[in-house]
Structures are given as C-alpha cells and as structure tokens.
Amino acid sequence: MKRSSAVFLAALAATVLALALAAQFRLVPDRYNPLAPLDLAETPNLMTGTKLWLMEGDPRACAAALRKAGVTLTEMPEQTDRPGCDRRGTITLSKLHGARIRQEEMRCDIALRLYLLDRHDLQPLARQHLGSGVAEIVHFGSYSCRNIRGRSRLSQHATANAFDIAGFRLENGRTISLKSGWDAGGATSAFLHDLRGRACLLFNMVLSPDYNADHADHFHVDMGPYMGCN
C-alpha cells in the first residue's frame, strides 16, 4: 500500500472513531446523530433524511416517533385482500400536528412524512402565503387495491403506501382545492407550488396537476421504489 493511501485510511478511521465516541459521550446533539431517534418536533436538518431512511419499514419505531410527538394512532394488523394488495405496518389516524384528516389507514412511513410536512412546511407556508393556518387536509385516501390507471402494474395505493391530497380547509374558514387553485395564480398558486417542492424533499414520488390530467385535482405522494417530483 502506498504511504499516502495508508495515511488517508488512518485519517478516515480516526474520523469515524471520533464521531462514534463523540456520539457516545453525547458531544454530538441528537438531531445530528444518525443513531438517535428522530424527534419530529425538530426543524428538519441535513441528518433528517438519513434518520427517516433508517426508520423505513420499521413501523414500531415510526409509531413510537409519532406518539412521542403527541399523535393519537392505532397500529393495524396485517391484512391481505388479494395477492399484491397487502397492508403491512399500517396505522389509522385522524390528526397530524396542526391539521386534521378524515380518519384514514396508511403505512406509517407515509403518516410520518405527512406529519413532518404538516408541522414544518404546510402550516408555515399557509400562514406565509394565505395568512392562516390549516385546520384540515382534505384527501382522497391511501389504501385502494387497484392498478395504476391505464396500466397493468399495481399502484402504491394497493399497499397503502401512497396518499392523495385534494386540498385544505384553513383555520379562517377558507377552502383551497388543488383543482381550482393550482393554476389560479397569486398567493394560492404560490402556496401550492411551494408545498409541492417541500413534499418532494420528504416523499419518494410526488405527482401534481403538472404531471397529467389524472392528477388535475390532487397531489399524489408515495414511498414506492421510484423517485420523482412532477
């Protein structure tokens, strides 16, 4: 081995060891320690994506994080309607942080990201653009045992791994719908476009009215294998 390579490897090992020791002795704050549980109250930072990734497919850790943040939820048993339409690691809930939702069952990975979106993006953006917080997210639901429209492949909705957001009821009584608001211009459009950008940082796939006519009236968000922000 070249001397320079040996020096580099030694420096790398020393850095990793130093970070591990620092975390052990709590010199690194939990919000930057990838092994510390995600605190949903914390403003997301560069480590949040890693923490979310480490929790993916771990419904117990996910439910614990939501409960710690004050969310009331019910963990659901595994259910299979027909091959491909499995619900695993799902929960039902009817309130995120500030916003209610009509009670719905969904994979905890989806609920976790909806909570973060509500608390750290939706509420501040609504106040900034529209001068009011959001009382309710109006939605078309999560679980639906079906294919993607016009295709032979199952939708992420078939495993409750997706959620469709149709609009919002604001605390001041106003209603915002994707269908009429997306292209309306002004503050409503700015709010919805900014919100899509934030959702794209949390979910693997986001489809907006820009994507196709099937999505003219909702945001589709999912945690499937494909990445996209459309």
Ligand SMILES: [Zn+2]
């Ligand atoms: Zn959808």
